[in-house]
Amino acid sequence: MKIGVVDAHTNVEKAIKMEDKAPDRIEIKGLEVYYGKSQVLKGIDLTFPTGKVTAIIGPSGCGKTTLLRCLNRMHELTEGCKVKGQILLDGENIFDMDPMLLRRRVGMVFQKPNPFPKSIRENILYGVHAIGLKCDHNQVVRACLEKAALWGELKDRIHDNALTLSLGQQQRLCIARSLAVMPEVILLDEPASSLDPVSTSTLEASIMAMKGEYTQIIVTHNMNEAIKVSDYVAFLYMGKLMEYGETQKVFKNPERQETKDYVSGILY
Amino acid sequence: MKMKTVREISSNSINNVTSTEMPVHSRILEKLILVFALLISGSALLLGVFSLSLNNLESFPVPAFGILAIFLLSLFFYLRYVKGKKDWKLIIFCGLSFGALTLLRILPEYLYGLNINGIIHRSFVSALLLISIGLPSFCFALFYFLGATPKANDLSHYPVIILPILLMLVAYGIIIVRVFQNGAPNINWHMLITPYRWQDFQQETWQNNWPQWVAQSIHQTGIRNYILGTLLLMALTSIISLPIGISVGIYITEYSSGLLANIIKVSCNVLKSISVFILGLTAVSLVTYASGTFLSKIFDGSFVDANGNSHLANGSFFTAAVIISLLIIPIIARATEEGIRSIPSNLKEGSTALGATHQYTLFHILLPWSFPNIITGLILGCAEAAGSLATIWFISGTGEFGVSPLRPVTSLAYFIYLCRGDFSLSFKKIEGIWQFSAALILIVITVGLSITALILKRKLSQRQRGAQ
């Protein structure tokens, strides 16, 4: 039972111009995250530039995924998770917003591909139906699949069940699905960790193609991937932000010793 | 067409428009309308719930529907002309309220006819209408009150779920409270200790200088035998069903390949869902087949008492235990299965790596580990056995001759049935007062056992989390 009309998307056409492009789409100020008694993130101050790809790297358990999940308030699904500090999206504190409205502006792709057990077309249109967005369904499906580099492979199969796709295709489908609700920011949580190298490189190509139009934040273990796709990189260690800067600079001339130790694992 | 930024679209909820564009008095007016809509639909809902039981609230539903219709209409117009949102659902429910109003005015106070076996009071109809229109209206009002955001959409669905839950909890509460109220005052130590016994004897009295023999009877009543009967039933059932249940559980998990294990699994599932009535019939048949053979002493509970009188009976505790254990075996088998499956695989592998045989592992590792699970299943089975009536319905006696495996079966549940269903007046006068007390004791036993099993289950799941 739908209780009421939810918002006024219905009056706007699909083409939306971002008239005021703030230089930093997301700003994090003094973020502290506690799971019960233990503190996972200790005072993070970070910004994410508009239209660029920022990678968050660091050893396991340093809080990368926690940080990512805070950006669209998915941490609230975990019990006992407490948060202090501010996260500003275009100047608005996301903790004051309605979480559902936030998640339409900040989309997420998960580590393990999780398409719904429905057809490919229904997967993509899921978010559209959930919000009540008025648009041309066929156009949306085609546009999203094209952006995720799937249109060529799947244009004759959009009514097939999504679970029949390969893992790499499923993950790109998840990207396409999150694009359908027209987000401004896309969060990617180790998107290539369950994929083989060929699918990984196709995925990386999609991420590069989405630069400029979307602000992307990617958490990754794979430093080659971080070097390839990202413009900026943030190094997290033990819940603290150790270093942040342009990718080339951080990897070639890291300022902190911990960063040097971590990135020295790759060969130039 | 004006292109709005994404930010403006996303945050275009009622509250934001209010705070930037509306003058103060409109804001107060809006809040007032919303609060009133909430109050009136909430009270319509409450009125409907209370009308389910009370008959004298009949003067209220009609004005309630009238006010509700007016408020829904005013909310619709406010939203339409001030905010620019057309919510047709409000109009629909306004119309429904008007319809309910007229319906209630037309209906006579008592409805009957169509050969229906009852006279329906109009308050039943008004209760149904009040709840079915009041609940959605309350949800709408809540939605707008909370600001018409998507989160408010989610929250406003809560009342639909909470109402049935509350009603059901109240119903269960009534049961437990009433059993306590009626049963607790009658319980005393004497009643718990004394068995039911009566004796007729002739007493010699003198009247007009002539001896007269007058029939006297002594009534000594209490429910001791029924309580003991329930306990004995639980004990016997445990003894019989424990080995069989454990064996079934072990066989299914350990030697689980093959047709035989599947057959056993299927028959356990069928036994679990079989009607207890059929089991009662089987009990009767068991007694009938056994009578006349050498097994009759065990199964049908006849015996010769101290005075040399032989009493025929319909079934002994042993029979009842055998039949009830058919219900309990699947429970214990399931518990054993869960216990064995919950063992972390490295424990099993560790034992095999040390060179132990399969059977040694079974006895020394698997069974001790599953022991708490088995005990939990056993406790649940005992609770089931204590409360079972249908299986012993046809074979029960009154337990006046003592409680032992070969005597006629009786239990607290049967006693409660006798109080309810028996027609003998003397029984009702003397022992009928303990109807609720027996129910109370029975509930204490079964619920106590259930709580114990629940606590054990929680401890078990903690152990599993620790082991992993």
Add this chain to the structure above:
Amino acid sequence: MQIKKKLKEWPRIIFLVFAILPVIFLILIMLNLVLNSRTAIHTVGFSGLFSTRISGVFSTAQGLFGIIPAIWGTFLVILVSMGIAIPVSLAMAIFSSEFNLRFLGKGMRPILGILSGIPSIVYALMSVVFAQLFIIPKFTGAGLSPGKIPIPAQRLPFNTSTLLGGIMLSMLIIPFLAPLFDDALRDVPHSLKEASLALGSGRWYTLKKISFPHALSGLISASSLGILKAMGDVVIVGLVIGFESPLPNPLFDILKSTAPLTSTGAGFSGGFGQSLRSPLRDSAANFTGLLLLILAFIILVLVAVLQRRFKKRYPG
């Protein structure tokens, strides 16, 4: 050597012997039912058994053992009790698994565990209370003075009616059904729910579009277990509805009492007094038991077929 090897296997043999016992018992029960029904079938015949005429326990007439009213009674009682139990159990399951209001939702499971311990005889006993609270005010013309009551008093549903029996039966089933529904809803993979929430849909939308379809097969099998339990209970329906009754005249009149199969069978074998027992009556009772078993099998098969259909639509 061979004997020694065989002896080492003794635990397995003992387990096997014990484990086969339930199968043997089940077969014996079914055989018993079939064999005992022969007398009734020979004497009264199928036409007599499937007629709609039923004789009272207290009448001396022989041979009126039509059980069509009993089958209809079972259907009505399941309709009423499941109509109450399924929505309420669903509401409880949703409350405790999806909308986690923290401690409130967690408290639901222990409460249900406690309530499941109440035996059915207690519900039968307390039916009087609910009759007083609900049925008597609403359906028996409570406020009318005696002269004005248009229906003869013995027809009014004071203490026995299918509606009351259905209500008490649903109270028996809810603590059993709600945890099963809860398990079915919890089995939906968390990743799917997260994906839906991350797209900006609310919890209710996720429930409707993702959780329900995924949990549907589990919900259906749980409901079938509930239906079997409702069909099989004889104590509540016997004491609250009665032991036998004719077909109700407007068929769906739940204010009349229409005894279902279980209590009709109990009535046949004279649940009140032993003096009414006779081989024919006992055999008729066994026949009702057999019919009950067949109905149960039909329901189990239907559910298995439905589940296979759902597995095809939602693989994985």
